[in-house]
Amino acid sequence: MAKIFVIAEHRDGKLKKTTFELLGASAAAGNETHAVLLGEGVAELAKELAHYGAQKVHLAENAGLKFYSAEAYCNVIAPLVAAQKPDVILGSHSPTGRDFMPRLAARLNVGLASDCTQLAFDGAKIKVRRPVYSGKATVEVEFLGSGPQMATIRPNALGVPKPDTSKAAETMACAADVGAVKSKVLEVVKGSSARPDVTEASIVVSGGRAMKSAENFKILEEMADVLGAAVGASRAAVDAGFRPHRDQVGQTGKVVAPALYIACGISGAIQHLAGMRTSKCIVAVNTDPEAPIYQIADYGVVGDLFAVVPVLKDEFKKIKEH
């Protein structure tokens, strides 16, 4: 059994699914599971952290934590770690976790295994594997030296556990001295899309060069909305100007691991496969039965995506309403 710190993430007053994944994995292995919750007016979120496995919640509230700040996070968390001496510190490999966890590791003079896709507990230690070369290979990470082991875990890699609403956690207020910060978030500008982010979604619908135009992505968006899915794109589609770069899935874009990945009109360049091969279930829709995407697809639909996608959307709608 180990003493585990999970750094909680939230946005717009809601906890992130990735935080539940980490708490669930730690608690399921019988660890002493602590959540660390930073923000302003976020005390209420402690209850939900308990439902997913936190036994204790270290709460730091301060107006200086209204917006996320790597400097403020490190200034608050480093002294807490020194006092509490956890064996392991876990965060999400999200735009927040990947931003501050390296700085925290340097502050604590320990190593960080980032973007891990496998996590196991062994006594007071963790064992992690992570992809390298965007998933063309994986490696085991060996921690050298002493001090807490730190890891960031790829969203969707562990799965969200079922919450137990009968569970409660002890909330402990901790010092929230954010210190002198040299960078400050002035505001968060919202995206125009109501769809989930490609890296966070449980289902991703992606289009490639065969979509032929930006307008044609509308049929993928409609199908995505039936599924509550995110819309992604191959590099070819992004380079052709069909989608913004932030939607690109692949080695020079986002790396995703959803439960279901539906690739439409994507041939399966090595660049793209690297970004989505850890998806649990892969569907390919392509006219070319020899396309490399079929080598990793669990299910293939050989056919014209413009004929298949609209009827597929209707079938999904039927089963969702069922």
Place this chain on the structure above:
Amino acid sequence: MNIYVCLKQTPDTETKIKLAADSNGIDTAGIKWIVSPYDELAIEEALRLKEKNAGSTVTAISAGPARVVEAIRTALAMGADNGIHVEIPETADSNLTAKAIAGALKKEAKVDILFTGKEAIDDGAAQVSQLVAEYMGFPYVTSLVGAEYSATAVKAKREIEGGAFEMIEIQLPALFAAQKGLNEPRYASLPNIMKAKKKEVKPLKLADVGCSDADQKIRFKNFQLPPPKQAGKKVAGDAAAQAKELVRLLHEEAKVI
């Protein structure tokens, strides 16, 4: 301004990865090495800042084995003025790499601004930028997609999840890690490639930058290739029949819907 850009040499994105015989690394034979694509954005941003601020210099720095000098030469051919190479082992982790870079930067007269790529496409750790900043005592912005520079501060736009952005005010000196969308990197012209050969690349060793093996905090071992996947099922019939059968399989067999 004294502008610095950190870069890493990585295998080309089309590289087929083969494992080394002992499974503790990859077989590097025949690999085509490139400047990690996000680092090209960092070089471009550094050059544009220099062009707007007369009298500025851009120094390209890389830590790695001897071959990474080629990557520094690429930056010099794009327009950087000089380079620094810190020789560290092929197996160095993010921490040792960052300490070596910070150690080299601390030997420089003054560092006003540092650019990096948001991650390298080999280990994809996305750590060195933040670690270098911490060791330099700098604030940073990762996933930078836009910036307005002044002499003492920068208004920066950082990409976060869901198509949203953080608008950040950050004091200089600081580090910025470039994300795609920030700019379009230029190509090196032939005359500049020739000129780059004459530019100085300062060689440094680990001991010169105050680092040792103890600065290595993690090690990658037991490399594995992804398990080969079994051939998938292809659904038959016309579009309507295919769609129906696919949804049934996703619901009943894969249980993902």
